[in-house]
Amino acid sequence: MNPNETSARPELSAVDRREFLRLSGTLAAAAALASAGCQPPQEATIPFHDMPESLVDGLGPARFFHTVLDGSPVLVKTREGRPILLAPSPNDGSGRGLTLRHHAALMDLYDPDRARGPLSVRRGTGAPVASSWSAVASDVASRLKAAGRKAVLLRGPASGPALGAAVAALSERSGLREVVWSPLGSDAAREAWTRAFGSGRVARPRLDRADLVVGLGSEFLDRPGDGLEKDFAARRSPDPADGRGMSRFVQLEGRLTLTGANADRRIRVRDSQLAAVAAALAHELVVVRKVGPLAADAAVARALAPYAADVVARQAGVPASVLTGLAAELAAASGRAVVVAGGSASSAPSGPALEAAALLLNLAIGAFDAGLLDRTDAEEPYAGGGAALAALAEEMRAGKVELLLVAGVNPVYDAPVSLNFAEALAKIPWVVSLNDRLDETSLLADVLAPASHPLECWGDVSLPRGFVAIQQPVIQPLFDTRGLLDLLVDWGAAVDDPAAVAAVAAARAALAKPPLPASAAPPPSPSVAWHYLRAAWATRLGHEAGTPAFDAAWNEVLRSGSWQGPAPAAVGTGLAPAALALLAGLPPAPSGLELQLYPPIALADGRAGNNGWLHELPDPITRITWGGALSIAPRRFDEMKLRNGDLVEVDAGHAKVVAPAYRHAGMHDDEVALPLGLGRTACGAIGAGVGPNAFPLRLLADGRVLAAGLPVTIRKLSGNEPLALAQGSDVIDRDRRPLVPVTTLTAYEKDAKAGTEQVEGGPSIWPSHPYPNARWAMAIDLSRCNGCGKCVIGCQAENNVPVVGRHGILDGREMSWMRVDRYYDAPKKDGRWDAEVWDGPLEVVEEPLTLFTPMLCQHCENAPCETVCPFVATMHSADGLNQQVYNRCVGTRYCANNCPFKVRRFNFWEYGKKQESALMRALEPRIKRNAELNTRVPMQMKNNPEVTVRSRGVMEKCSFCIQRIRAATSDATRGGRKKDHYPDGAVVPACMEACPTGAITFGDVNAPGAKVAALAAHPRAMKLLESVGVKPAVSYLTKVRNDKA
Amino acid sequence: MMPTSTKGVLGHFREPDEALAAAAKVRDAGWKHFDFLTPFPIHGMEEAMGQRRSWIPIATAVLAACGILFAQGLQNYVMVWDWPMNFGGKPHASWPAFIPITFEAMVFWAALGTALVAIVAGKRDTVPQPPPMVVETGATVDRFVLWISATDPKWNPAEAETFVRSLGAQGVRLVDGGADA
Amino acid sequence: MNGRRMPVRILSLLLAAGLAGSLAYGLSNARKGYEPRQPILFRHTRMAGVPVWQKDAKGEMVNVGGFGIPCVYCHTMAYKGRHSTVPSTAVCMNCHTSVGLNKEWVLKMKEYWDRGEPIPWVKVHDLPDFVYYDHSAHLNAKDEKGEPKIPVKDAEGRRINPCEACHGKVEQEEIVRVQVNFNMQWCLDCHRKPEMKAPTDCVACHR
């Protein structure tokens, strides 16, 4: 070794004992300190005091109940005695359907802004003061007796036999008069059918039997409560195997509605001209082609004379050839076609004429005889009651009313401005509001006696086809409220109506007795309405109340959801000449612009104005959330050099409204439209002040409330209120972006794979993972999907998805796991569309071809989100699911960026817990609003305990309702069944459950004979973005448009 | 080696070329325990002082290999052996994904290892008795200092001093142990 | 500072760091040994313990051990649902309307019963909220031969209580305490046994 490089070796004993102890001592102390600090929090586990017998059978914690809400039977899923999800009732025979308000009803039930108990409002002179039920009930009882004829009950249209009987008894005993007011009543149809057949009952169009449906401004998909969307969807499948082939739907309308968007052919006609056009069609059929039984009737010919096709063509701006062509099509399909009206256009001045013309057309093409208009299945549509309300307002002004009971209506908000209802209210000595909160009308009342939410109290409802359903409570009343029936029966007893007196006595007796130990018979409920109902139903069920036979029958009605009564009498056949008179005096169409006021699909009449889910659901057509806009035709919009959100003043003469402008595709150039149900001022913290209130613009003319065909002028104001649009671009150029499989029926019949062409994905260099056992997949049939959005709300309710509010949508922080994309299809063009196709050129949006695509996590097999998550928070499960583990996610958000479908949602804010610090709320006002929308008691009672409520900083997405998949696995384990394959229906995700038309099919694609496997293999099936090579698990079946005239 | 209080002799030069020539002379004269303290490295000084090239590169190669093994070992253990999962349909051992970290670990171990080894080697590989720290050699400013340690087998204080002076060094002085240390 | 002691000091620091790391690893579930005070001193030894017959001072045969009541008598939903449920006071009253009327804790329990209040038990075995454990899936899990995966018989074929696998021998402890560190590692050790064929997908427990 070179002496220059000597090296000395360290002695290991250099570190003495004392130093080693000092070092290790400090480390041990640190570790001990760390462990002591993090003891888990002490939690209580509180059992039952006395477990009710019915809970012991261990069918799983969720309990299901049938009840009825807003006139439609509903299946309610409850956990620990509180409802957490509403779904369509599986065995409902009445043909009713659920609206979006049904699916979102939990937000109304658990609404923190509901009145917590009776209040004496003192007409807004001072702050409302709490009072007690005993004071309120007795006071009203005494005033009832005193007022006699001068007492009026103003209530909404929905009622049932028991409620009707109670009110009848009251009015008979105390002279109380009843006035029914419905802001969305359809009087035109009633008037036309009453004149034609003597009874106001309208027969139900059987869209499932019709080969051709012609809509005259019809909105049966926009108002799904009637249940027609299920029938319509039954005939939209192009596969012959599914029944009698695909129906064809032609719609004539002024505004692009959800119904019109699903039409195979759409003709733009102004609302006021629609009646004339319908009459022209009738003229063409009856007078010119002599089709149908009416051809020989001279009176009909005389009534239709002025509506020759060419005359109306010039007047309405619709080419005569279109009218004659459509008439020819109707003639060819007579006996197999039906004409449907009853949309917003029917609330125009020419509404009754339109309905009469539709009636004539149906008679001409023999729709009644062919059973396409079911004579036995006819219902009386809600009466508008415009005349009755006007009369009441006069009486109130004249001082003839001493006591007014308001139940479930809000005339101060939604009555036409000409009635000036608020001023009339001031003239009544005593006003009692039974609404559920201090809304616009209750603020001007003396006493607010809040009625319970329908899910909290007893009652019954008469349904179509002779069905009657019992409305049973699925939760104890959250606040100090009483059921409407309870109140009426109490007051009935006060005016000693024998049935009411008996019910009250029985209820008081039930309270006195000690609670019985759990036994088979239902314990007597302290609710007066329960006893009254059982007495009323005793006659109906044919057993004596209280006998075991009656109890069994009563329980069976509660279990099955409804009771089948005798079918109502058929509607008459002979056409009375009075209907023809409607066609005579057709009011002239307004020369300039006309306004249509329509009930938006989610909020309808605005009763659910404080419902976060409904405000946040993007309108299926306009995609606007949190507010409404004045829809203007694209051509007029561009001529006025407007931009979305520019403020425009709508002047209808008797009232003015300022609203942001919206470029509404498919709108007739001379028509503008405003949604109703918005602009609530006193509905609660969530919905107050959202959107313009269009109700005052409505006119009252000869007893009917006119909401369409109103002459208006619009004027651009300065300023812009940005629209909270939930969608980036509206137009899609399917040549370059084949993202929606669409084709026509003729193309489909030639080539079953038509419409699914896209750029092929290359081969994968990696071998794919094996999925030997169950593998979950979904198929969505775009022909059946009509874009209603119920799946979106069903998913939000099941998976505790927070509400982000208007600021959330504008900031691009929407949280809904599912969205229904609405595209306008840019037609094929020889030279390709260049860049500005995304701005919606006129030739695309004037006559739009609308496409709907429910978009959710595709659970791709080669998921790009899984490769980029560094924290192992998302990966693929053995059964083909893209797992998202909330407690492992740290929030890099790379997975959301890398998802080609952009379906991942990030919790930018803390939606689960309220943040206390006032300083931070001052720095960021959005935090206060988030808390207002999500974390106020009792809103969180709606949460599903089987799904984690995510904290901030965590990514979330559709999990294919993993909680239901795991529940099915546990059931299989408990049942000892093998878990390698699951039969169809073992797992039904919330979206599939909510979908009214069965467009969504989910299941184990590896199971033998699985429906989803058949659909995925169907030539119509297409998986999106094949060129990106992600291999999604969701396949979309082509939307087929029936172009066979 | 007789115990003497003097530790060695110091002398400095003003230019690097002078220092190079002097180093050759000292090496040829047979001195072993000598060292040159310079403000900056002088090219060719190793041969002039009779030392071999530095062994650091070999250490670097070994460290680089360790880095590669560590990275591949870690990644394959985690992704293939301990808990293989299905990330985006890729095989468990998607080797292209392992390359970046393998390269980074190789650079990490090689670079930091080399720096540590260089410092430790530099500290251990000194002349048996380096000039006492408090002696103001000026080597870090502008002088090229020659230091011959008393531990050298040929050590004779007078002879060493005259030899260094004969090389033309400036400021030549004997450095005693206690006194003016 | 003499250069030789530097490497040794680094060595001892590394050793100490390793010690701290393993300590933290072991203590990662601070739940083990958690023994909260319950509102009523319910002794599983007395209720579910093995009977022990002895002569008392007066020569009568007295059972000083337990009554051998099976777990599912009180924890009814263990085989039926996700939660094994703590019994309602009514279950206690099944016997205590007529038995043990002089015992202090029985009287305390009856106070709750008379006041109509449920007994506020303190949760002992408590997995984090983001873990969705399912008792019935574990207790009903059968392998291909139909034998329950959680052993009900020990090596010699004597019946053992399947609940022991996770909760330990509760009937031999005066006060219920957590005898297993319920961390993910412990669950996975069982799930990963090949013969178990148990899911190791994340959504099996987290959703």
Add this chain to the structure above:
Amino acid sequence: MTRHDASPYATVMGDGQLTGRPIVLAGAGPYGGDLEVPEPLVTGGKTWADVDRDICMHAERFPTRRWWIAFAVALSFLGLLVFSVGVLLYDGMGILGVNHPVGWGSFIINFVFWIGIGHAGTLISAVLFLFRQQWRTGINRAAEAMTLFAVACAGIFPVLHLGRAWFAYWLVPYPNARGPLWVNFNSPLAWDIFAISTYGLVSLAFWYVGLLPDLATVRDRATHPWRKKLYNAMSFGWTGSHRMWRHYESAYMILAALATPLVFSVHTIVSFDFATSVIPGWHTTIFPPYFVIGAIFSGFAMVITLMTFMRGYFGMKNYITLNHMEAMAKILMLTGMLVGFAYSTEFFMAWYSGSEWEGFVFRNRAFGPYGWAYFIMFTCNAIVPQVFWWKKARRNTWVLFVVSILVNVGMWFERYVIVVTSLHRDFLPSSWGMYALTRWDYAILLGSFGLFFTLFLLFVRVLPVVAISEVKGVMDPKVARSAPEDPPTAAAPLAAQEA
């Protein structure tokens, strides 16, 4: 006459006399022709002792008023950063501008911006060392320090942009009691952790190894015993012994050899954060070289900014001469043209690939709603540096300063354009959305500059800003040598004996 005799360096006293062209000595060539001698890298006839005094002066005296003003401004921005981060961690990502679909925003832009700037420092020290570019000695210490501080600034953003930043430690594959649950090594973010930490530590090692001799110099100049003890400990008792220089040289060479590929690999991995995705506009193979050139480009711009700042504010004109600045200007122009070439290549490939997604992304990037950002990026990066074709511009300090600022603005917007335009419009038109920075985004962006300049000013205050030993190595011994101590004795200077 040999090279050293009539030293031309003695005559060049300052920037004014520097021409940027070598000095021509007529007839001094080996065969009687002209001899071209490169202009001195240190002007002002400095000796080695002068070098020590000039450079260590800032570390030894109480800081000047100018320094305090600069430090106060930097500290205030740092305070803004700390406050904004406090609000961010309390309230959550909601206060920033990121949304669906643009999940990444200003934080990732800042991260790539700062890590890009960081790369030039190491590159200057490593690549120019390997290329024997001696002019690097004036600027390499400050540039490496800039690297460390830029990496420090870059390092905070990957943690801050996490939704639950307090679980960031899960990214390190440490043994745990969850199975154990490790890390997904398919993800580029997992590579990032290794890349950024390796890059930070290797740059630190490279910088510290270079600093050892200078710390010894400062120690020897120190008067206060504690200061002497501190700097002695920091320099591991560096004596300048050539046995130590031997290993030092070898280690420095190896570190330079490793740092060069490290620079390229780290920014390649940072570009993999985008390139391994399926997003059109990100998923292109040009990203690694494109990002590395961008990094060198923005790094040199920041070095020029700092050097003009150092020359003027700290009087380092003699050590960082105009020739240094001109050399950097040339590199800036070269990389500027390369970046411009990369932009045009991207457009060509978008057209050539025929893929609808790519074609749309680039048309939308240039003419869509974020066209303004693309315009700023293109002009600042590709057009502004072309001013350096003129020598007057390359040697004008103000032009250099303004161009370097514009280039860094351009590079920030390049990352803005890359991140935002590809996310805001991709496959499904329904999920398109817009992105804008909020006040907290701006606060934290400015705050990161505060952090950078605070660290840099502290570095200037505490440590020698120019590599003293390396500068001495490139000075002409004839000019720089120390005064003779002994009177010229009989032993004439060596040269005489030789002859």
